[in-house]
Amino acid sequence: MSQHPVTSREYALELDANDPLAHYREQFVITDPNVCYLDGNSLGRLPKKTVEVVNNYLLNEWGKEVVDGWGHWIDEPLAMGDLLGRSVLGAAAGQVVCSDTTSVNFYQLVGAALRARPGRKTIITDASNFPTDRFILQGYAEQHGYNLVIIDNEDPAISAHERITPELLEKYMSDDVALVTLEVVQYRAGARNDVKAITDLVRKYGALTIWDASHSAGSIDMHFDADGVDLAVGCTYKYCNGGPGAPGYLYVSKRIQKELRVPIQGWFANKNQFEMGPTFEKVEDIRGFQIATPPVLAYRCVKTALEMIEEAQISRMEEKCSTGTQMLIELYDAWLAPLGFTLNTPRDAKERGGHVSLVHPDAKQIAVAMRRMINVIPDYRVPNSIRLAISPLTTSFVEAWDGMERLRDLVSSGRYKEVAMDTSRVS
Numbered sequence: 303m304s305q306h307p308v309t310s311r312e313y314a315l316e317l318d319a320n321d322p323l324a325h326y327r328e329q330f331v332i333t334d335p336n337v338c339y340l341d342g343n344s345l346g347r348l349p350k351k352t353v354e355v356v357n358n359y360l361l362n363e364w365g366k367e368v369v370d371g372w373g374h375w376i377d378e379p380l381a382m383g384d385l386l387g388r389s390v391l392g393a394a395a396g397q398v399v400c401s402d403t404t405s406v407n408f409y410q411l412v413g414a415a416l417r418a419r420p421g422r423k424t425i426i427t428d429a430s431n432f433p434t435d436r437f438i439l440q441g442y443a444e445q446h447g448y449n450l451v452i453i454d455n456e457d458p459a460i461s462a463h464e465r466i467t468p469e470l471l472e473k474y475m476s477d478d479v480a481l482v483t484l485e486v487v488q489y490r491a492g493a494r495n496d497v498k499a500i501t502d503l504v505r506k507y508g509a510l511t512i513w514d515a516s517h518s519a520g521s522i523d524m525h526f527d528a529d530g531v532d533l534a535v536g537c538t539y540k541y542c543n544g545g546p547g548a549p550g551y552l553y554v555s556k557r558i559q560k561e562l563r564v565p566i567q568g569w570f571a572n573k574n575q576f577e578m579g580p581t582f583e584k585v586e587d588i589r590g591f592q593i594a595t596p597p598v599l600a601y602r603c604v605k606t607a608l609e610m611i612e613e614a615q616i617s618r619m620e621e622k623c624s625t626g627t628q629m630l631i632e633l634y635d636a637w638l639a640p641l642g643f644t645l646n647t648p649r650d651a652k653e654r655g656g657h658v659s660l661v662h663p664d665a666k667q668i669a670v671a672m673r674r675m676i677n678v679i680p681d682y683r684v685p686n687s688i689r690l691a692i693s694p695l696t697t698s699f700v701e702a703w704d705g706m707e708r709l710r711d712l713v714s715s716g717r718y719k720e721v722a723m724d725t726s727r728v729s
């Protein structure tokens with residue numbers, strides 16, 4: 303604990319001086335040290351080593367080996383999955399495939415889960431779930447005649463900070479439920495759901511759970527195997543620093559791999575893949591959850607970044623997120639609450655991930671002004687949230703502290719109102 307008050311810059315400098323992960327920051331490309339990059343929950347920074355590793359792959363593998371490279375590239379989705387499992391997800395080998403997008407993986411597991419619960423017609427998710435998950439469920443429900451139940455966790459009278467508690471979920475459970483799917487950490491509010499308690503509850507009703515770990519992978523220490531998780535998906539481009547559009551992943555517990563069958567039966571899931579036979583026969587292990595030719599170049603980015611996480615240890619990364627988000631919340635109390643912001647993230651560190659969500663009626667304009675006027679990169683989410691993240695290997699405490707001080711001055715002066723609104727398609 304620091305002897306300085308949180309509102310003194312020395313407070314953050316002292317946290318940095320005692321941060322066992324501080325040295326990782328210099329292993330990333332940071333072109334402008336004056337920028338406070340607080341958007342690692344959207345896209346992580348580039349590790350310096352990735353540049354070298356990708357170059358080496360291009361010249362010495364693709365360039366030299368050409369098609370012979372497939373002899374050792376072909377199982378990289380599984381090798382990368384095992385690395386993700388042990389460094390980030392708390393999963394033993396043979397349960398994770400790293401490939402495709404989170405959306406495709408989600409579609410695959412939704413199809414597999416519903417097929418494994420014939421006769422049941424209800425799917426449950428929440429209104430604050432990430433759009434791609436909700437949209438895929440809507441499409442699936444419409445096409446295949448399922449009843450999609452959406453828990454209204456955007457209403458604070460129903461749920462605090464969008465969090466889904468087992469008590470709340472149980473009100474919606476019945477023996478018609480085939481599938482419940484939620485985020486481990488809510489993408490907007492940053493609230494963390496209790497993976498084990500919810501998975502146990504859903505199992506009690508005979509249904510399956512799919513967790514979307516996109517915002518929790520690399521920010522909190524997860525224990526998929528110990529928590530009895532059935533199924534999960536997520537991405538590697540946020541806190542895992544795998545790069546823009548880096549492959550996602552799916553987790554299928556060994557307990558249910560034989561029982562499940564995904565809707566897209568690609569040739570990589572076929573038992574005798576290179577016999578090119580007339581009919582599909584699913585491989586019974588995790589290979590049976592692949593689709594097709596994997597993005598080998600992208601794996602080199604993912605591998606470099608995940609090896610850093612494995613060395614840094616995910617438990618220490620969670621600790622840094624917890625301390626950093628605590629500092630952000632205390633600075634919010636001191637500086638931003640009096641300026642009309644409200645906090646939409648739990649105050650208990652065990653109930654949040656690596657980002658905090660600050661709500662303000664002018665959030666959109668403030669977020670644009672932060673980029674243009676004060677060199678702070680936040681993340682804006684409709685209708686009125688600014689998300690600020692601690693990406694544990696790259697964000698320094700003083701970087702986050704400076705960002706909050708600049709934000710305070712931007713809003714208290716009213717200067718943000720001078721900025722013209724952004725016309726970019728990306729917000």
Ligand SMILES: Cc1ncc(COP(=O)(O)O)c(C=O)c1O
Pocket residue numbers: 403404405406432434435485489514516517537550
């Ligand atoms: C929680 C969550 N799920 C799914 C996605 C979609 O990922 P993709 O575009 O890789 O399919 C995202 C993207 O940010 C996300 O945050």
